[in-house]
Amino acid sequence: MAQVQILSRNQQIVLDIIEKAKGPLKAYSILFNVQKKGINAPQQIYRALDKLIEMGKIHKIESKNAFVACRSSDCEISKATAFSICESCEMVDEISDTKLSKYLSGFNHKKGMKFKRFNLEFFGICKKCKKD
Amino acid sequence: MAQVQILSRNQQIVLDIIEKAKGPLKAYSILFNVQKKGINAPQQIYRALDKLIEMGKIHKIESKNAFVACRSSDCEISKATAFSICESCEMVDEISDTKLSKYLSGFNHKKGMKFKRFNLEFFGICKKCKKD
DNA sequence: ATAACAAACGTTATATTATAACACAATGTT
DNA sequence: AACATTGTGTTATAATATAACGTTTGTTAT
Ligand SMILES: [Zn+2]
Ligand SMILES: [Zn+2]
Ligand SMILES: [Zn+2]
Ligand SMILES: [Zn+2]
Numbered sequence: 639m640a641q642v643q644i645l646s647r648n649q650q651i652v653l654d655i656i657e658k659a660k661g662p663l664k665a666y667s668i669l670f671n672v673q674k675k676g677i678n679a680p681q682q683i684y685r686a687l688d689k690l691i692e693m694g695k696i697h698k699i700e701s702k703n704a705f706v707a708c709r710s711s712d713c714e715i716s717k718a719t720a721f722s723i724c725e726s727c728e729m730v731d732e733i734s735d736t737k738l739s740k741y742l743s744g745f746n747h748k749k750g751m752k753f754k755r756f757n758l759e760f761f762g763i764c765k766k767c768k769k770d
Numbered sequence: 771m772a773q774v775q776i777l778s779r780n781q782q783i784v785l786d787i788i789e790k791a792k793g794p795l796k797a798y799s800i801l802f803n804v805q806k807k808g809i810n811a812p813q814q815i816y817r818a819l820d821k822l823i824e825m826g827k828i829h830k831i832e833s834k835n836a837f838v839a840c841r842s843s844d845c846e847i848s849k850a851t852a853f854s855i856c857e858s859c860e861m862v863d864e865i866s867d868t869k870l871s872k873y874l875s876g877f878n879h880k881k882g883m884k885f886k887r888f889n890l891e892f893f894g895i896c897k898k899c900k901k902d
Numbered sequence: 903a904t905a906a907c908a909a910a911c912g913t914t915a916t917a918t919t920a921t922a923a924c925a926c927a928a929t930g931t932t
Numbered sequence: 933a934a935c936a937t938t939g940t941g942t943t944a945t946a947a948t949a950t951a952a953c954g955t956t957t958g959t960t961a962t
Binding site for chain 4: 646647648649676677678679681682685689703
């Protein structure tokens, strides 16, 4: 039974912006977008981002220092994330593939290290950009 | 027949430092380490890093904004990289697993995007840290 | 060898991303 | 009430990365 997460004011504001966005958003671009709502400082953004990531509501695209809303219900609270990234238009798509996720979650390092979490980023040119 | 890459002076200096290091190095820590050799500006470091990455001599650990030397001869010039990262001691180990690499290189997005490159980062606690 | 080009260099300045530190308010627990 | 926990607002600063400019060095072609 999934507990409904109650978000704080700032967390909700930041999440709303990220969910409405078509692509990944950078922290400072979020900041500029919420200054009309009384949020003035980077700290306020980064604090909200940190919590939203913990909750699995958003993910950080490490190669871009940008943030996207989680669209897949089964990504196990950010323990197993995979993205497809277009190097031309910057589009990011969360990959929700049970086989891939299981394969990687079960992968064990030869040197005996047990993994708790992984992040996978694929790069290429998306269909839309190929046409151009 | 693998062409022997000739590195420029700055590229060689930066690569030497990264190869000697036990773990991932940050750009500015490299900079501080080479100031005695007459390199004074971040640009000089970042330019060398960019070229070394292109050549596949080093890799960037995106989640840490840090750089490691490539230890695996078959990582296809940074087209297919995988790392194991200890969240306690920050150790990074390049994963060289043919099956994993083949599996991911052959992975195709449902939405028809063809991938050219991927980067995978696993996180956990390494053997050494578990003992403590 | 010399002209033309490309790659690397050095330098200054600036942009971008992220955290430290402190005081206060709201909320929940014992 | 006392206490811990979480969130807030604010100022300042740290850490990461790039822009722009002119010079130097190395390579290639004639
Ligand atoms: Zn997700
Ligand atoms: Zn695209
Ligand atoms: Zn490698
Ligand atoms: Zn460790």
